[in-house]
Amino acid sequence: ALTQAHEALGKLTKAEIMELKTFSTPHQAVLIVMEAVCILLDEKPDWETAKKIIGRPNFMSMLENYDKDNIDPRIVGKLRKYMEHPDMAVDAVRQVSEAAAGLCMWVHALDMYNKVLKEVAPKRERLEGMKSELEEADGTLAEKREELNEVVYRVAMLQKKCDAALQEKRILQNEHTVAKTRLTNAGRVTAALESEKARWTKRVEKL
Numbered sequence: 001a002l003t004q005a006h007e008a009l010g011k012l013t014k015a016e017i018m019e020l021k022t023f024s025t026p027h028q029a030v031l032i033v034m035e036a037v038c039i040l041l042d043e044k045p046d047w048e049t050a051k052k053i054i055g056r057p058n059f060m061s062m063l064e065n066y067d068k069d070n071i072d073p074r075i076v077g078k079l080r081k082y083m084e085h086p087d088m089a090v091d092a093v094r095q096v097s098e099a100a101a102g103l104c105m106w107v108h109a110l111d112m113y114n115k116v117l118k119e120v121a122p123k124r125e126r127l128e129g130m131k132s133e134l135e136e137a138d139g140t141l142a143e144k145r146e147e148l149n150e151v152v153y154r155v156a157m158l159q160k161k162c163d164a165a166l167q168e169k170r171i172l173q174n175e176h177t178v179a180k181t182r183l184t185n186a187g188r189v190t191a192a193l194e195s196e197k198a199r200w201t202k203r204v205e206k207l
Contacts, residue, residue, distance in 0.1 A: 005109035008102040009063055016099040021054045027096045029087040034100070036082040036107045039075060040066070063106055071114050083111050 020030065026047060034050035041062065043049050053059060082088055090108065094101035 005102075005106040006064060008105045009060065012060070012099050012102045016097075017054060017059065020097065020099055021051045029093045029096050030100045032082060032085050032087045033093055033104045033107065036079060036088065037063075037103055039078045039082065040071075040107065040110060042072070042075060045078075063103075066110065068110055068113050069117065071110070076111075076114055079107075079111060083108070 020026070020034070023030065026034070031047060031050075034047065034054075035045035038045040038049050038053065041053060043053060056062070087093070088104060088108070090101055090104050093104045
């Protein structure tokens with residue numbers, strides 16, 4: 001609706017706009033529309049003020065660049081009775097003045113936009129809040145991942161040390177087994193030598 005309203009404004013010629021100013025006693029529909037325009041521009045809602053506004057060089061620019069996202073609630077309240085007026089019907093206004101019809105569309109579009117904005121704004125705020133919470137959660141998750149990576153690294157280092165210790169233990173056990181076997185063998189050799197020594201000693205004594 002807002003796009004259509006801007007398109008309607010864009011189609012209005014300066015001559016059509018200035019034609020409204022020539023009305024000494026405007027039609028009721030034109031008067032209602034222009035009073036509504038005055039309300040939106042925070043001006044006194046009467047025909048004399050409306051004619052002055054129409055005569056401003058930047059009149060169309062004021063409408064096209066209107067701050068639709070920040071309409072004062074006070075203005076919205078004043079505008080309500082105009083929006084409910086039967087003479088604010090676009091088709092009815094068009095029968096009287098094409099220029100007034102374009103302005104009427106603009107007023108209706110801003111009113112509708114403001115209603116939608118009131119519904120969307122809380123949802124938008126909740127969305128921003130959720131985005132903020134998500135960013136915070138992502139930050140926390142990143143920290144936890146870093147902590148987990150550090151723990152995984154430490155566990156890997158400990159596992160590496162444990163594996164090295166187990167390998168060293170196996171080597172020591174093998175060396176111990178070999179040494180024990182050698183000691184056993186040495187004991188047997190020593191016992192055999194002692195036996196042989198005793199045998200030779202006896203033979204020597206007999207001689």
